[in-house]
Structures are given as C-alpha cells and as structure tokens.
Amino acid sequence: MSLFVMKFGGSSVGDTERMQRVARRVAQKQDEGHQCVVVVSAMGDTTDELIDQAKILNDKLPAREMDMLLTTGEQISIALLSMAIQSLGRETVSYTGWQAGFRTEPVHGKARITDIQPERVLRSLEEGKIVIVAGFQGISEEGEITTLGRGGSDTTAVALAAAIKADACEIYTDVDGVYSTDPRIVKVARKLSEISYDEMLELAHLGTAVLHPRAVEYAKHSKVPLVVRSSFTYNEGTVVKEEAALEQGVVVSGIAYDKNVARISILGVEDIPGVLAGMFGALAREQIDVDIIVQSGISDGKADFSFTVTLDDRERAIEVIQGMESILPFREITSEDGLVKISIVGAGMVSHPGVAAQMFEVISSQGVNIKMVSTSEIKVSCVVEGTKLNEVIRALHTAYKLDAEVQAFVGGPQDRR
Amino acid sequence: MSLFVMKFGGSSVGDTERMQRVARRVAQKQDEGHQCVVVVSAMGDTTDELIDQAKILNDKLPAREMDMLLTTGEQISIALLSMAIQSLGRETVSYTGWQAGFRTEPVHGKARITDIQPERVLRSLEEGKIVIVAGFQGISEEGEITTLGRGGSDTTAVALAAAIKADACEIYTDVDGVYSTDPRIVKVARKLSEISYDEMLELAHLGTAVLHPRAVEYAKHSKVPLVVRSSFTYNEGTVVKEEAALEQGVVVSGIAYDKNVARISILGVEDIPGVLAGMFGALAREQIDVDIIVQSGISDGKADFSFTVTLDDRERAIEVIQGMESILPFREITSEDGLVKISIVGAGMVSHPGVAAQMFEVISSQGVNIKMVSTSEIKVSCVVEGTKLNEVIRALHTAYKLDAEVQAFVGGPQDRR
Incomplete structure (x- = not known):
C-alpha cells in the first residue's frame, strides 16, 4: 500500500461532471490499494467571478479581504468533491487549509508556508478515509486566512506530500506530462518519462506552465517524487525526481521559450x-x-x-x-520588444561541451540574430528576434535529437493555479 | 457612543448594489458616533445555488460536507461587504464564525452555540474598526465547521450582541418592523413600536417570519434589546424588549396565523x-x-x-x-387539512378576562367553526376551517382595536436566514 497525494487543478473540477470524473479516478486509486489525499483548486471560473464582484465594490482589491473571499473557491471544491466521492460509497473528509494544518507567514496574497501540522490528515487516513484538502490556502499565527499566491495548489500538494511522507505527489492537469517542447509548435515533441528537479525548475522558470517553480523547489528540497499526468487520460505521465535517467545520446531534455521579454x-x-x-x-x-x-x-x-x-x-x-x-x-x-528568449535545458549538458555552440549555429542557420546569451550548468538561453520562433524551435528540437516518432497529444488550455 | 450589532439578511445583500447600500448604512451609523459590528448572511440565492450543485453530486447531502459548502456563502458576503465599506474610507475587518469565536455543539446543520470568545472582535472594535462577522456558522471543539440552522444569522447577531454587551441588536430586514398582523391581509395593520420578548416569541413560533424564535429566546435570556427595521427605509422599527409599554386599552398586541396545520x-x-x-x-x-x-x-x-x-x-x-x-x-x-391556526397574542391578556371569549365570538360571527383551542398566559390559539381566513383576521383585528389609521408598508418576500 502506497500513500499518494493527488492534485487536481481548476479545469479538472470545472463543473459537476468533471468533478464526478475526478471522484471516480480517486476511488479507482483507492481500489488499487492505496491511501489517497486529494488537493483541489477552485472550480474553473469561480475565482475570476469572485474577483469581478470584488472589483465592483473596491477597485483596490484589499489583500486581506481578497484572501477571505478567494479561499471560498477551494472550500466549495473540497466540499463538493467530498460529496461526489462519498456517493461512490467511500468514506471521505474535506479540510480547509487551516484544518489541514497549513501555517504560513502573516502575508496576504502570496504567503509562504512556514509549517504543516498534518495530524488531522494523518488521523483521517488511519481511519481509512480519503482526505480532500483545499489548495492554495493556509492560516497565519494570528489566525488570519492567507493564500499562497499563483501556483499555490501545486505547492499545497507537494508540501503536504512531504509532511505526510507520501510515496509520490501526482499533479493531474490537462496535458499528459512534460514535453521536450511546446507541442503546439513541434508536432513531434516528445513526452519525457523522467526529468530531474533542476531541469524542471529551469523549464518552469522559463514559462513552461505545467508546474509552478515554487512547487518544484519544494519538491526538490523535500525529495518528493512528482508525477505530472493528465486528468483526462490514463497515459503514464512524467516523473520529476532527483536524478532522471539520461537517454542514450540525449544531452538536452527540453526546449523552452518565453515571449514575455523586453530588452x-x-x-x-x-x-x-x-x-x-x-x-x-x-x-x-x-x-x-x-x-x-x-x-x-x-x-x-x-x-x-x-x-x-x-x-x-x-x-x-x-x-x-x-x-x-x-x-x-x-x-x-x-x-x-518583439523578442523571445529560447532556452535549452538538460542535466547532461555539463559533461558535453559544444552544446551552446551548436545552439548558436542552429539559430544562425535560420537567419536569426542572437541579441543576448546567458548560461548555467544545465541551461543555455538566447534572446533573439521573435519573427522566426517556430522555425528556430523546430530546428533545435531536431538538432538535439528530441523528435519523437509519433505526434504529441495536445490538451486544452493549461491549469495553472 | 453606543455599540450596535447590525444584522443584514440575504436579500439585503442580494447583489453588489444592495451591498453598497448596506455599506453606506453602516458608515452612516459610524458617523453618528457609534461602534458597529455587522452580521451578514449569504447573498440572495447563493445558498440555493450551492445546494443545487451538491444535489447533482450526492442526493443525500451529507451534513458535514454541506456545512463546509454552505458556510462559504457567508464568507463571500463578509469579504465583499468589508471591501465595500473600506471603499467608503473606513477601516474594517471581516471574521468567519470561527474567527469571531463562535463555539458550537459538534452537530452539523443545526448546532447550538455553546460559547462565544469575542476577543478578536473586541480588539478590532478598540482599534476603531467596523467588524463584519459571518452569520449562521461556528466551530466545534474538534475544529469542525458547523452551522446554526434556520434563523442562524439572527441568532449569531443576538448572541454576539450579548457576548460583547452591545447596546442593541438591530435586525435589518425587508419589512420595516413587527406588525399587528399580516399587512397583506389587513391593510390597516399597525406597526408596533414596542413588543415584549414573550409576545415576540409567541408570534415567531406562530409563523410570523420576521425573527427566528431561537434568536428571540437568546435575546430574552440575555436581555439584549432587539430592533426590527427595514434595510430599505429609515422608518423607526419595532423594539423587542423585556417589558413593552402597553398602549391604553390594547390587550392584544398581534394576531398571527399558520396554514401549515394538519389535525x-x-x-x-x-x-x-x-x-x-x-x-x-x-x-x-x-x-x-x-x-x-x-x-x-x-x-x-x-x-x-x-x-x-x-x-x-x-x-x-x-x-x-x-x-x-x-x-x-x-x-x-x-x-x-385545509385548516388554519389563528392566534391572538398580548402581554396584557393576563389581566383582562374575557379576551378568549371575545375571540370565539368573533370567529363564530363569521360563520366559522372552531375545531380546537389552546391557551397560554399571553396567547389564545384556535384551529378553524381555513375558508374564511382573511375575514376572520380582519374581524379580530378590528375587534381588538388594532386597526391603524394609515395603510401599512408592505415589503418584498421576507428574509429568513
């Protein structure tokens, strides 16, 4: 028997039908003989609707009251998901952030977790219950309701997995894993079976939206294995862990880009x-x-x-x-402006000289000027003109032997919170 | 400087416009030199919408998870109202039931308050803040979120008023006070300026929906003066207190009826x-x-x-x-079935013999049979055929000298929760 934390984002629980699908998925996990803690975000557009109402009443959106307001979104999700799983004949219990023991800094809108006291969660697991926890939220020492900010539910899931010593933290999203690059640009993008925390961190920071950097940092720090997988399919996902197995001859794991760049x-x-x-x-x-x-x-x-x-x-x-x-x-x-930052990321880079030189060559061969360069042990980033982005990415993908034999599965808009 | 608890029901905060009206009303109260604690219910149809979603997922509506779900309604209200009042340049702070110190029995859906620890509320008042508290909710000793059940927000307001020793608890609703009888039946129903707790209790139990009996009992027990008044007008409301002043020659204060009766x-x-x-x-x-x-x-x-x-x-x-x-x-x-219970209520009854006899006579004079009779010190109830309800009520209203000189103001559907 393993203990899993399963995190479902807002679009995975966007309506009651999706909520029921998530419920079945969780029940199935239990049927496979596992203990389950489910972390869930606010349903689909709930957060935006609440913000719209708040804007009418106070355009400054005062942070403390916004936390009070927005944390209801996850509270609605946990209650409804708990009821949905109960209707499948399972025992469940839902907990808000403060009930699940999430202590944070006394900051509103982007608090950091200071401590987790998971006794209630552990007790409920011992009682054979499936535990459903509200993502994105905690409580300060003064008893104020706080939120963790963007990517908060991912961080909730990872931090809780670490606190209860879960065997893995599964992040269910609407893509079925981490890809070697954006499958919308490169149809033969390759789903990675494994990737290291450090590589994932670079990719996350570089605008690949599957996981929030803060959550990856937390996972790296606490050595919790992460699995990124689809809530709509049963495909194997991507495992993010300390040391990813290197495929033969592959030095670059992924290619990221970021259009949100001004020089x-x-x-x-x-x-x-x-x-x-x-x-x-x-x-x-x-x-x-x-x-x-x-x-x-x-x-x-x-x-x-x-x-x-x-x-x-x-x-x-x-x-x-x-x-x-x-x-x-x-x-x-x-x-x-009109620029783009293109980055190649790979833990194998450090032992393979010439990776950066190859990158400059591929970019130049597309007739694109390189404006700036930055390197780290596992990354090379180039700021270039944005005009031929797709061509450059495709050429790099081929050059670094990342092209898969089959076309990638491409999901809907991604699940960030 | 007086300390007021002001309670606004769901229809008073039904949308952002009404929320702003409530905000101005509270700010005005502060301008008059008073300290204000505001207790608020869920906005308009929020509760029903949440229940509808829950029904799709689990038709048993499990009580613990329903409390988790429904308490978000008031939490949304307090956050939004707090922001609305802040936009008028006031300092405010919102508190959920558990933050405001409401301890209850470990029962879901209809918990009773066991204790109130109002330190945070008092501290915020001392800091000059307007405090906004979520009605209808509390927390059990085990840290479970509970709800007080029907009439819960009225009870929250009264209990909090008692705990912080407020000078009065004002219940804002969509009628402008307690009437001698239903103004939809008797156009010359009279708004009562004062009524005793006991009379109000009888009227509340008899189906006059302005105040929930549990809230009146709480007020009676703790001797908190209640004021029932309109959130839409500035008319004087009705004061509910220990000993109401008796008007000359008036032994009956009000006439209630209840159609929800089977024999x-x-x-x-x-x-x-x-x-x-x-x-x-x-x-x-x-x-x-x-x-x-x-x-x-x-x-x-x-x-x-x-x-x-x-x-x-x-x-x-x-x-x-x-x-x-x-x-x-x-x-x-x-x-x-097809019956109705008609009751006359009045603290003066006890010293005026013949009040019951007069009631029987008036009912008989309308050609209506009396099926059952029940009396208390301040009430006489008769169960009669329901066919001539309006005629009987009007005749009783006139007989007991309750007819006002002007027509009553009649509001919209009443605010219960």
Whole structure:
C-alpha cells in the first residue's frame, strides 16, 4: 500500500461532471490499494467571478479581504468533491487549509508556508478515509486566512506530500506530462518519462506552465517524487525526481521559450564603482525582476549595459533608471520588444561541451540574430528576434535529437493555479 | 457612543448594489458616533445555488460536507461587504464564525452555540474598526465547521450582541418592523413600536417570519434589546424588549396565523395509563413536532384524541400511530387539512378576562367553526376551517382595536436566514 497525494487543478473540477470524473479516478486509486489525499483548486471560473464582484465594490482589491473571499473557491471544491466521492460509497473528509494544518507567514496574497501540522490528515487516513484538502490556502499565527499566491495548489500538494511522507505527489492537469517542447509548435515533441528537479525548475522558470517553480523547489528540497499526468487520460505521465535517467545520446531534455521579454539598453554609462549595484538595487526595490544582464564593453571610460525584464515591467524599469540619472549619469536609454528568449535545458549538458555552440549555429542557420546569451550548468538561453520562433524551435528540437516518432497529444488550455 | 450589532439578511445583500447600500448604512451609523459590528448572511440565492450543485453530486447531502459548502456563502458576503465599506474610507475587518469565536455543539446543520470568545472582535472594535462577522456558522471543539440552522444569522447577531454587551441588536430586514398582523391581509395593520420578548416569541413560533424564535429566546435570556427595521427605509422599527409599554386599552398586541396545520384524530383509544405518554413519546422520537393536543372525552373506557402537526409530518405521524396499534389499540384514525391556526397574542391578556371569549365570538360571527383551542398566559390559539381566513383576521383585528389609521408598508418576500 502506497500513500499518494493527488492534485487536481481548476479545469479538472470545472463543473459537476468533471468533478464526478475526478471522484471516480480517486476511488479507482483507492481500489488499487492505496491511501489517497486529494488537493483541489477552485472550480474553473469561480475565482475570476469572485474577483469581478470584488472589483465592483473596491477597485483596490484589499489583500486581506481578497484572501477571505478567494479561499471560498477551494472550500466549495473540497466540499463538493467530498460529496461526489462519498456517493461512490467511500468514506471521505474535506479540510480547509487551516484544518489541514497549513501555517504560513502573516502575508496576504502570496504567503509562504512556514509549517504543516498534518495530524488531522494523518488521523483521517488511519481511519481509512480519503482526505480532500483545499489548495492554495493556509492560516497565519494570528489566525488570519492567507493564500499562497499563483501556483499555490501545486505547492499545497507537494508540501503536504512531504509532511505526510507520501510515496509520490501526482499533479493531474490537462496535458499528459512534460514535453521536450511546446507541442503546439513541434508536432513531434516528445513526452519525457523522467526529468530531474533542476531541469524542471529551469523549464518552469522559463514559462513552461505545467508546474509552478515554487512547487518544484519544494519538491526538490523535500525529495518528493512528482508525477505530472493528465486528468483526462490514463497515459503514464512524467516523473520529476532527483536524478532522471539520461537517454542514450540525449544531452538536452527540453526546449523552452518565453515571449514575455523586453530588452532595455543603457548606453554611455559612467564607469564608476557601484554603478551596477546602484542600478539593479533600485530596480529590485521596485519589485522589478531582471533576468539576463549583459555588459557589452567599455570605451572612453563609459560602459553599455543591456538587461531583460517582462513586457509589463518595461515602462516602470525605464522610469526607475531615468529617475537615477543625476546619480548615475548615462548617454541614452533604449528598449526593444518583439523578442523571445529560447532556452535549452538538460542535466547532461555539463559533461558535453559544444552544446551552446551548436545552439548558436542552429539559430544562425535560420537567419536569426542572437541579441543576448546567458548560461548555467544545465541551461543555455538566447534572446533573439521573435519573427522566426517556430522555425528556430523546430530546428533545435531536431538538432538535439528530441523528435519523437509519433505526434504529441495536445490538451486544452493549461491549469495553472 | 453606543455599540450596535447590525444584522443584514440575504436579500439585503442580494447583489453588489444592495451591498453598497448596506455599506453606506453602516458608515452612516459610524458617523453618528457609534461602534458597529455587522452580521451578514449569504447573498440572495447563493445558498440555493450551492445546494443545487451538491444535489447533482450526492442526493443525500451529507451534513458535514454541506456545512463546509454552505458556510462559504457567508464568507463571500463578509469579504465583499468589508471591501465595500473600506471603499467608503473606513477601516474594517471581516471574521468567519470561527474567527469571531463562535463555539458550537459538534452537530452539523443545526448546532447550538455553546460559547462565544469575542476577543478578536473586541480588539478590532478598540482599534476603531467596523467588524463584519459571518452569520449562521461556528466551530466545534474538534475544529469542525458547523452551522446554526434556520434563523442562524439572527441568532449569531443576538448572541454576539450579548457576548460583547452591545447596546442593541438591530435586525435589518425587508419589512420595516413587527406588525399587528399580516399587512397583506389587513391593510390597516399597525406597526408596533414596542413588543415584549414573550409576545415576540409567541408570534415567531406562530409563523410570523420576521425573527427566528431561537434568536428571540437568546435575546430574552440575555436581555439584549432587539430592533426590527427595514434595510430599505429609515422608518423607526419595532423594539423587542423585556417589558413593552402597553398602549391604553390594547390587550392584544398581534394576531398571527399558520396554514401549515394538519389535525389528526384518534378515536376509541383504550384508556389505560401511559397511553398519551406512549403515543407522543413515539412521535417525539421520530422528530415529529406536535403542537395542540386535545382529549375530547371518555366513554365506555375509550378516549378520543386530536392533535396537530405540520402538513409535512402528517403522513409520518399517522404511520407512527398505526405502527403502535398492537401496543396502543384504537378504533379509528382520521386526519384533516385545509385548516388554519389563528392566534391572538398580548402581554396584557393576563389581566383582562374575557379576551378568549371575545375571540370565539368573533370567529363564530363569521360563520366559522372552531375545531380546537389552546391557551397560554399571553396567547389564545384556535384551529378553524381555513375558508374564511382573511375575514376572520380582519374581524379580530378590528375587534381588538388594532386597526391603524394609515395603510401599512408592505415589503418584498421576507428574509429568513
């Protein structure tokens, strides 16, 4: 007998019919002789509908009251799913975040879990019950209802799996696993049977939406095996774990891309000590995430810098830099969009030199200019013009021997929360 | 500065527009220099919509999970109302039942409050905040979410008012007070400026839907003055308190009626000791509420009994009695519907003999037969044929000098929960 945490996102429980399908799936797992804890998100559009109502009443959407409001979404889901599973003749019990023992920081909208006290969950499991837990929510020491922010239900599932020492945490979504790249672009994208936490983390950070980075970090930290699989099919999913088996000759596991990229260039910056620290410190204080940073050389005691931010942050980032001109003088600031960041990820890269060089060559062979480069032990990212994205991805996919023999299954819109 | 608990029912917060009206009303109360705690029900049809979804998934509607489900309704209301009041520039905080300190029996669907620990509410009041509390809900000692059942939000408001020693508990509803009788029947029904707890209790039990009996009992016990008033107008409401001022010459305060009445008659019952106890004990065990009981005489060692139950309980009551025939033999069992129970209520009755006789006379003068009679210190009830209900009520209203000079304001459908 194994103990599984099964997480179902909002679109998997979008209506009562889907809820019944999830119920049957959970019951089946129990029939196979396993103990089950189910973590569930709010049903389909519930969260958006609640936000719409709130906007009418207070356009500032005060964070504490928004947590009070939005946590009802998951509470509705757990109650209904619990009833659905009970109607299949099983004993179940549903718990809100605070009932399941999720303690968090006293922060609203994006609290981090500080502690899990899973005694009630464990007791109910011992009683032979299927336990259904509300994702995305917890309670602060002061007894305030909090939410974990985006990707919260994934994090709930992983953290709970770690706390109760589950054998695995299964993330059910509307794709049937992690793919070597976006199957909408590359029809022969390959479903990965295994991938390491670190690779998954890079892919997650690079905009592959299957798992939230925070959940992967939690899984890595606590060594909980994750399984990403479809709630609509019975296909084997992708296992995310410490050390993934490397397929023969495959050094790159996946290719990701991110269109949400703007490049800002600051030209003719006075090359005095502390310039970089001052500039990027100011951006950090404004909560602007800077991704790739490149210093492109010094002439006449002046330096040129480029860095990338998300499209949303572009205007604010420029304002911050302009506001510092009296302290950090520069000649010119420019920005550019229509770009895309393409990344290759693979744990095998570290022992295979020339992987980056091959990437530059493939991109160039498509007649596409590389604007910025950034590398880590298991990743190479290039910021390029976005015009020939699909061609570049397809060429890289083939070059790194990722093409599968059959076409990928492509699900609906993905399940994020 | 006074401390008020203001309770708004589901139709008062039925949509965002009404929510905003309630918000302004609460802000106004604060502007008048008062501290405010607001108790609120689920918005309009929320509860029914949740029940409809639950029915699809599990027609047994398991009680624990139904409490988990339905308490989200009030949680949505408090969050939205809190945001609406904040947008008027006030500091507010919303609390669920368990956050506000409502401890209940470990029973689902109809728990009684065992204790209130209002420290968080009091602390927030001291901080100058308007406190918004979810009606209808609490928590058991085991940490289970419970609901108080029908009339629950009224009870929440009254119990909280008692616990925090509020100066009054205002129940905002869609009628502007307690009337001498149903204004839909008697256009010149009179709005009562004051009424005693005991009178209100009788009226509440007799089907006048403005306040739930449990809430009135709680108010009586804790001596919290209640005010019933409209959430749509600024008219003075009705004050419910220990001793209501008696108007000159008025012995009857109100006239109530109840159409939900069936009479069951058991004829030729063996007159052996314990017959009544056996019969009504069996009905009680089946949760059948028996209202009026009349033993109509003994001949040949056989007795005839009549009693009333609600229309819903009629069939079950007959089955229970028939099931006991071997132990409690009788000749015949019959039942009758199309009846109505009419009651006159007045604290002044006790010192004015002849009030009951006058009632019988008025009913007879309308050519209506009286089938059963029951009296208490402040009430006389008659079960009569339902055919001429309106004429009888109007005649009684005039006879007891209750007719007002102006027509009553009649609101929409009443707010029960």
